[in-house]
Amino acid sequence: MNMQLLQDVVLVSPLIALFAMSLLPVMMKVFQGNREPNPYVTLFIGFIGLSLATGLTAALSGADKTAFSGAIVFDGITAWMSYLVYLITAVALMLSFDHVATRGRQFAEFVFLMLSSVLGMIILIMSNDLIVTFIGIETMSLCLYILCAMSKEDVLSKEAAFKYFILGSFASAIFLYGIAFIYGTVGSTIFPDILESVGTLISTNTLFVVGLAMVTLGFAFKVSVFPLHAWTPDVYHGAPTPVTAFMATAVKASTFVAFLRLFESEGYGDAVQFQNVLQWLAVLTMLIGNVAAVMQDNFKRMLAYSSIAHSGYIMVGLIAAGFGNNFDAGATSVIFYLFSYALMTLGTFAVVAMFEKAENSTVGMNELKGMANRYPLLSLSLTVLLLSLAGIPPTLGFFGKFYLFSAAIEQDMYWLVLWGVINSVISVYYYLRPIVMMYMSDDVPVEIVGTNGMTRLTVIFTAALIVVLGLMSSPVLKAVQRSVTNLF
Amino acid sequence: MPAMTEALLKVSLNHYLVLSAILFTLGMLGVLLRKNVIVILMSIELMLNAVNITFIAFSRYSGNIDGQVMVFFVMTIAAAEAAVGLALAVLIFKRFKEVNIRYFEHLRG
Secondary structure (H helix, E strand, C coil): CCHHHHHHHHHCHHHHHHHHHHHHHHHHHHHCCCCCCCHHHHHHHHHHHHHHHHHHHHHHCCCCEEECCCCEEECHHHHHHHHHHHHHHHHHHHHHHHCCCCCCCCHHHHHHHHHHHHHHHHHHHHECEHHHHHHHHHHHHHHHHHHHHCCCCCCHHHHHHHHHHHHHHHHHHHHHHHHHHHHHHHCCCEHHHHHHHHHHHHHHCHHHHHHHHHHHHHHHHHCCCHHHCCHHHHHHHHCCHHHHHHHHHHHHHHHHHHHHHCCCCHHHHHCHHHHHHHHHHHHHHHHHHHHHHHCCCEHHHHHHHHHHHHHHHHHHHHHHHHHCCCHHHHHHHHHHHHHHHHHHHHHHHHHHHHHCCCCCCCCEHHHHCCHHHHCHHHHHHHHHHHHHHHCCCCCHHHHHHHHHHHHHHHCCCHHHHHHHHHHHHHHHHHHHHHHHHHHCCCCCCCCCCCCCHHHHHHHHHHHHHHHHHHHCHHHHHHHHHHHHHCCC | CHHHHHHHHCCCHHHHHHHHHHHHHHHHHHHHHCCEHHHHHHHHHHHHHHHHHHHHHHHHHHCCCHHHHHHHHHHHHHHHHHHHHHHHHHHHHHHHCCCEHHHCCCCCC
């Protein structure tokens, strides 16, 4: 056997392990005559798959090489973001095990789809070629479309799944058309080739600029950035809450990595117009997300709008990385922010999941009234999570935002940072409202019913992690920085 | 006959690009304007196939074979997408007894 090929296969062994383990639950179901296997066993298999993949990633980390003729890259960013996605998935599996809309007779398929979706995300994180990026995005999204629909709830989840499917395919087609143009003008789809010719092509070749714009739009859809953000609240609201938590965190994290890799070039330095457009997109994303969130009474929709706003903040770091002279600093801040964003969003959605009594219930702000009297620890955790989302020190969210904005300040993007700070101030209003409801009301609180041991654990775990990592954020940042500087 | 060969030889990269742009736009309009779910699915397929024409045209006129390989990937993805889309359409049909997006009015705000 060819040695090179063997090495390449070893490099993608986390993907192979993940895929093999994802098949086990459905196979078990098929061989037992379509009887649902014990959900604890299914969950356990899912965890084994995730920990196998984590172990293989850890064993391979530091490899810093490309595989399959440069189409796949394994570097520091790959390792860090893979860990994050595995962690998110483990938490999302725990949430869906507890949740009323996803528990029960189709859990084996659920775990299979979840792990397949993770497979797509890891391809996306590893990809060093636009076509591989496209395949990663599609693998991830196709599983998510079905996951959205796999709720016991009948109307909203189906509508959400279909809206997501149509708009997602539409965006993918635009993304693909952009790839075709870039391929036509550069003659290759591999990132290093593209990034090498960005500098000359971006000012001379209209076809290339159109291609780049279309690819940017495709990414913008997946991370819900301004012109293509409108699906986010509807889909996040309709999908079962554990799937929403998964979508809001893992999809954004992995797509932003691929987006970031597209900006790792000095060539963007002179593309002032492209930078202006992206800056406006970032500002509008933040504004729309925050202003719409202020007016929401539905907790889940509010979080959806807040996740749009957070995409805007991450765009600030992305622009600092791409259009400044220090890619590493910008990339580090983006990755650090993705970590903090994922932790706090997961925790908050876990609280929403706990409050949902039936598969079609909506959690309004009023339901949080007086919660502190009955569930003090849970209220404290939610307070920490919301303060972190608002970016109040000494939580992880504050340091995430701080590093993002300071990376942009370093590149003299004061205007952009000013908008970021204004938006953070707006966001404090709607993040504090639930806290006020929890602590300042004497109403009899709503009772939390059903099995929710693991969900409760998740909320407390993420809140604790946010405080601990927030207090020791500088060693964490240094570790991320080291891995980013080793970027291959 | 020679006149026809002559005309065929004059077909350049730009002709193919314009054709694919027209097809892509038609697909886009179909997704944005039509209400029937099946027609929307077909329009998405049209968009993807327009991209395939672009890939092959670029590949043919630059002598770089990569573009033709990509078409296979795109076709595979398009098939998977159609499968998922039709499965969702069946689900919608079971619930609403018609595959039309005008029933999608529960999620808003």
